[in-house]
Amino acid sequence: MTVIPRTLMRGVALAGAATLALAACSSGADEADDGGGDAAAGDTASVLEEGGDLLVWAWEPTLEQVVEDFEAEHPNVDVELANVGTGNDAYTALQNAIAAGSGVPDVAQIEYFALPQFAIGESLTELSDLGAADLEGTYTPGPWSAVHQGEGIYGLPMDSGPMALFYNTEVFERLRVAVPTTWDEYVEAARALHAADPEVYITSDTGDAGFTTSMIWQAGGKPYAVDGTDVAIDFTDEGSTKFAELWQQLVDEDLVSPVSGWSDEWYQGLGDGTIATLTIGAWMPANLESGVEAGAGKWRVAPMPQWEAGASATAENGGSSLTIPAASEKAELAYAFLEYANAGDGVQTRLDGGAFPATVAELESEEFVGKEFEYFGGQKVNEVLAQSAQDVVEGWQYLPFQVYANSIFNDTVGQAYVSDLTLAEGLADWAEASSTYGADQGFTMAD
Amino acid sequence: MRMAQAVIATGLPATTRRARRSWRGWGFVGPFMAVFGLVFLAPIAYSLYLSLFRQQLVGGNAFVGIENYQRALGDAQLWAAFGRVALFLAVQVPIMLGIALLVALAIDGGRLYGASFFRISIFLPYAVPAVVATLMWGFMYGTRFGLVGNIEDALGVALPDPLAPDLVLASIGNIVTWEFVGYNMLIFYSALRVIPTTLYEAAEIDGAGPWRVITAIKLPAIRGAMVVATIFSIIGSFQLFNEPAILQNLAPxxxxxxxxxxxxxxxxxxxxxxxxxxxTVALIMGLLTMVVAYVVQLRGMRKEA
Structure with a gap:
């Protein structure tokens, strides 16, 4: 490769850019033009050959190996992977950078719930013309629809988060408590565990917007109704009420440990058995393996507890995509990385690292479903998780300003954890504050 | 003054007068004015400009006049926040300055054993970055794994949670006091050091005791320094951010x-x-801070006169 003269390479790159421009024009005129996709693919190769630096902001641990492999395959590309925080911290950093107009990464990890806000704000590159339009059918319907905003595609799904009950089997065995299968049993187990050992809590919670909305999702609640710019928020429906009443018991009886998720104390608690379960998305195994070494061999995965015995409803929790901020000047190179990580060889690399895919082929492959996890005592964890992916309750919507709404969750619902306010009242406050913000931002809010 | 009179006396036309004016002075203030304009005036002007518009996710940017200011005046969250820092100012600042003054007087009194060690160790917390200090105190405040938790375990008592909603402002006040006592002590101490020793000698001849020396000589002499320290503390209180922002992770x-x-x-x-x-919020807070600081300065100077 190195013997090819630079001028020739540059010529190829230019030709590629020209065809891309043509492809962009033609795809505007004729959506079904296959030539557009091919031209873009050819261009990708030359862009990779040209190389360059890429700045990636992501917290997904399995990306480290992907970046290494990608760099080995394309020696001219230098990828810098930076962890600027998880979830809302990362979005604040990203919004800061976008507002400042400098230091914006070329690739950013954004969770599905946050994507609409960035897409509506025109902060992200639309990916159809870069080749994302050709990936129809590659991903499961949930994540694929989650990266769409209107007609556009604003990210490539990286993982998905169908929920399951992760539990520390050692704690349950030691204290002789049965692993719950319904939410009523869950409350009973919470009491039994804490009574048997006051150090042990069934879980930890200081008010988490993502967890709360996912729990309401599973219970069949539909508090958000979004139709274009018409938005309605209502936490008084049956599903929301069911969750609020259940969780209120745990809060009232001090049965949840007052430790915030992703804090040092939280990781410590997951390792030393003082936090016995996590009801969380299927992307958790990789995080447990990398963050909670002390828990190796102790954790197991069971289906999410149900509202009615024998049912099998689940919800999505988190799950994220890789996106290209509009301010990046290397969209083509960045897309090449996106495609490698989320549709190409990177998918298998991340699966080996414990990630949970959003791609149909991997979810259905026997190799994936049958894999035994050493960390989980040899359990075929993906059997439970892949089943959960099929049982997700349909029809859930997030707000087009969910990032902001989640940022004020602790101002409103969080107060129920530290005062006499009930969760139901906190949810009503949250709805009101979110509505006010939506109206400020020009959305048509229903009463 | 004399030059100005001379210019007026000659009564030359304005153009000629300007031509004669020396620009040398600008050479001295110019660099300062440039930086001042760039990092102080320009951002304020830009904020003023921003505050007259409203950018929406749906609907784009629009000129709204004083609508943002009207909204701010009726914003319960803003005024609750303002009330919180005002309370902080009223309670924490007198405590902090009182301790700083006591320490400065003690060191200046000359009867303290190991005064220089005492001085440096009081000042040391100021050298610790606020972020580090807050993290450190945050860990100590922890009721599970922190110092508070350890004390509870060791003594078998139940202490109130320093990070509970009704105590957290006091806990922040404690951190800020710890950080800034040394800094204010240094302001007071340096003001005390410049008092001429002849005054003390005169006081001794007049038969004044140490207490009388403090009230009649030292305190009046450092009133200027006390006004300065108070104004710094007012500004600091209204700008309270680092400490609560970091503790928020521990007490969301x-x-x-x-x-x-x-x-x-x-x-x-x-x-x-x-x-x-x-x-808009930033401008209103800046204005309020200026007003409060100015009132304090006026009062301080009137007493001095």
Whole structure:
């Protein structure tokens, strides 16, 4: 490769850019033009050959190996992977950078719930013309629809988060408590565990917007109704009420440990058995393996507890995509990385690292479903998780300003954890504050 | 003065007068004015400009006149935050300055054993970055794994949680006091050191005791320094941000996103992307801080006269 003269390479790159421009024009005129996709693919190769630096902001641990492999395959590309925080911290950093107009990464990890806000704000590159339009059918319907905003595609799904009950089997065995299968049993187990050992809590919670909305999702609640710019928020429906009443018991009886998720104390608690379960998305195994070494061999995965015995409803929790901020000047190179990580060889690399895919082929492959996890005592964890992916309750919507709404969750619902306010009242406050913000931002809010 | 009179006396036309004016002075103030304009006036002008518009996710940017200011005047969250820092100012600042004054007088009194060691160790917390100091105190405040938790375990008592909603402001006050006592002590101490020793000798001849020396000589002499320290502390209180913002990770429900005016402005712009309203809040807070600081300065100077 190195013997090819630079001028020739540059010529190829230019030709590629020209065809891309043509492809962009033609795809505007004729959506079904296959030539557009091919031209873009050819261009990708030359862009990779040209190389360059890429700045990636992501917290997904399995990306480290992907970046290494990608760099080995394309020696001219230098990828810098930076962890600027998880979830809302990362979005604040990203919004800061976008507002400042400098230091914006070329690739950013954004969770599905946050994507609409960035897409509506025109902060992200639309990916159809870069080749994302050709990936129809590659991903499961949930994540694929989650990266769409209107007609556009604003990210490539990286993982998905169908929920399951992760539990520390050692704690349950030691204290002789049965692993719950319904939410009523869950409350009973919470009491039994804490009574048997006051150090042990069934879980930890200081008010988490993502967890709360996912729990309401599973219970069949539909508090958000979004139709274009018409938005309605209502936490008084049956599903929301069911969750609020259940969780209120745990809060009232001090049965949840007052430790915030992703804090040092939280990781410590997951390792030393003082936090016995996590009801969380299927992307958790990789995080447990990398963050909670002390828990190796102790954790197991069971289906999410149900509202009615024998049912099998689940919800999505988190799950994220890789996106290209509009301010990046290397969209083509960045897309090449996106495609490698989320549709190409990177998918298998991340699966080996414990990630949970959003791609149909991997979810259905026997190799994936049958894999035994050493960390989980040899359990075929993906059997439970892949089943959960099929049982997700349909029809859930997030707000087009969910990032902001989640940022004020602790101002409103969080107060129920530290005062006499009930969760139901906190949810009503949250709805009101979110509505006010939506109206400020020009959305048509229903009463 | 004499030159000005001379110019007036000659009564030359304005153009000629200007031509004669020396620009040498600008050479000295120019660099300062340039930096002052760039990093102080320009941002304020830009904030003023921003505060007259409203950018929406749906509908784009529009000129709204004084609408943002009207909204701010009726914003319960903003005034609750303002009330919180005002309370902080009224309680924490007198305590901090009182301790600083006591320490400065003690060191200056000359009867303290190991005065220089005492001075440096009181000052040392100021050298610790606020972020580090807050993290350190945050760990100590922890009721599970922190110092508070250890004391509870060791003595078998139940202490109140320093990070509970009704105590967290006091806990922040404790951190800020720890950080800034040394700094204010140094201001007072340096003011005390420049008092001429002849005054003390005269006082001794007049038969004044140490207490009388403090009230009649030392305190009046350092009133200027006390006004300066008070104004710094007022500004610091209204700008309270680092400490609560870092403790928020440990106590997400006790410290809301609108806990202090600065946190409110931060969360408006960076979580809510409401840059225009955030600029309005920042300008109003800046104005209020200036007014309060100016009133204190006027009062301080009147007493001095």
């Amino acid at each position: 429900n006790a410290i809301t996103t609108h806990f202090t005016p600065n946190m409110y402005a931060y969360s408006l712009s960076f979580s809510g992307q409401q840059y225009n309203y955030s600029a």
